[in-house]
Amino acid sequence: MFAQRLDKIAPFRVMEVLARAGELEAAGHEVVHLEVGEPDFSTAAPIVEAGRVALADGKTKYTAATGIIPLREKIAAHYAELGVEVCPERIIITSGASGGLTLLSALLLNPGDEILITDPGYPCNEVFAQLVGGVPRPMIVTANNGFQPKVTDIRDAWTARTKGVLLASPANPTGTMLHSSDLQEIAGYVANQDGFFVLDEIYQGLVRGEVYRTGLSISQELFILNSFSKYFGMTGWRLGWIVVPEQAIEYVTRLAQNLFICPSTPAQYAALSAFDLDSMQIHEERAREFDARCERLYEGLLALGFQIPVRPNGAFYLYVDVSHTGLTSTEFCQRLLDEYFVAVTPGEDFGANENDRYVRFAYTTSMASIDLALDRLAQALQAW
Numbered sequence: 001m002f003a004q005r006l007d008k009i010a011p012f013r014v015m016e017v018l019a020r021a022g023e024l025e026a027a028g029h030e031v032v033h034l035e036v037g038e039p040d041f042s043t044a045a046p047i048v049e050a051g052r053v054a055l056a057d058g059k060t061k062y063t064a065a066t067g068i069i070p071l072r073e074k075i076a077a078h079y080a081e082l083g084v085e086v087c088p089e090r091i092i093i094t095s096g097a098s099g100g101l102t103l104l105s106a107l108l109l110n111p112g113d114e115i116l117i118t119d120p121g122y123p124c125n126e127v128f129a130q131l132v133g134g135v136p137r138p139m140i141v142t143a144n145n146g147f148q149p150k151v152t153d154i155r156d157a158w159t160a161r162t163k164g165v166l167l168a169s170p171a172n173p174t175g176t177m178l179h180s181s182d183l184q185e186i187a188g189y190v191a192n193q194d195g196f197f198v199l200d201e202i203y204q205g206l207v208r209g210e211v212y213r214t215g216l217s218i219s220q221e222l223f224i225l226n227s228f229s230k231y232f233g234m235t236g237w238r239l240g241w242i243v244v245p246e247q248a249i250e251y252v253t254r255l256a257q258n259l260f261i262c263p264s265t266p267a268q269y270a271a272l273s274a275f276d277l278d279s280m281q282i283h284e285e286r287a288r289e290f291d292a293r294c295e296r297l298y299e300g301l302l303a304l305g306f307q308i309p310v311r312p313n314g315a316f317y318l319y320v321d322v323s324h325t326g327l328t329s330t331e332f333c334q335r336l337l338d339e340y341f342v343a344v345t346p347g348e349d350f351g352a353n354e355n356d357r358y359v360r361f362a363y364t365t366s367m368a369s370i371d372l373a374l375d376r377l378a379q380a381l382q383a384w
């Protein structure tokens with residue numbers, strides 16, 4: 001009765017980890033959660049207040065499919081602050097980046113068209129492509145190149161059926177960014193092939209050091225995916241946006257009208273406050289707190305003998321080589337949870353490439369919990 005595509009959709013291991021962690025908690029154990037890919041902070045108070053006011057004011061009806069104009073203007077102003085001019089019409093508000101991925105897959109892929117993605121990478125990317133009959137083609141990316149592709153990787157993977165590429169910067173699960181010169185070269189190659197280049201910037205703002213703030217500052221040809229989920233701490237509100245070239249606006253609008261009618265109305269009104277000074281101060285403080293946690297976890301894991309081949313400059317993940325423990329990453333995760341009550345995500349969730357070597361640690365928990373996790377890891381390593 002059910003569609004064949006379901007055979008290709010793998011369950012998230014992290015969900016099993018979460019379920020097991022829940023059982024252990026129910027049995028009275030204190031579990032440290034380093035598996036969750038969402039900020040532990042709740043949404044900043046000014047946004048929550050704006051959402052409350054919106055609901056009280058009856059902002060509960062449909063909006064335009066592409067989102068309310070003031071929010072599109074705020075996002076355009078946000079890009080202007082980053083030194084990039086984007087007209088609000090090119091900004092389409094979506095139901096999270098997931099809604100954006102649905103729209104872009106439907107916009108860009110015919111059945112049988114190939115789309116290049118990375119392995120390791122965000123696992124759902126494959127499913128969005130497959131839903132419209134597209135064929136995801138994972139490219140292996142390794143620590144040698146910071147877990148990001150070079151233009152030569154794109155060229156080698158490109159076939160007559162390839163229509164484009166989807167990359168994330170910073171990426172999940174590695175936290176690494178595509179180097180600006182690589183981004184430029186890849187954009188140039190893809191344009192020459194008449195292909196598309198989707199850049200997932202959902203971790204925009206959660207970055208460290210001298211890095212570009214948006215790929216649009218390097219190429220205006222990009223299709224950009226973004227979200228209020230991560231930097232703006234609004235995962236459960238289900239709100240995001242995409243930036244598309246002008247010639248795509250009409251088609252995306254039609255798709256958005258049919259597939260979603262509109263993104264959540266109260267969430268859109270709440271998000272109008274996300275760029276205000278008081279909210280931005282909170283987001284920046286949280287981003288700096290993530291930096292401090294990254295530092296603590298990174299140094300702590302190295303001191304315990306773990307290898308972290310690339311020190312990431314964004315997101316809230318460390319992709320950690322656990323091979324020195326003699327366990328596969330899945331065994332490592334199971335035993336660490338069952339015996340020491342620390343939850344992390346095995347590489348298996350992010351692809352096939354060296355997945356039994358790597359584990360994703362998400363520092364989406366307090367500094368005290370990170371310290372507790374490091375203590376428990378030290379005990380585990382001594383005992384195993």
Ligand SMILES: Cc1ncc(COP(=O)(O)O)c(C=O)c1O
Pocket residue numbers: 037095096097098099122168171172200202226227228229235239240
């Ligand atoms: C790289 C990447 N893209 C997209 C998403 C989807 O996010 P959302 O739909 O919450 O905006 C996630 C979520 O973790 C992600 O890590």
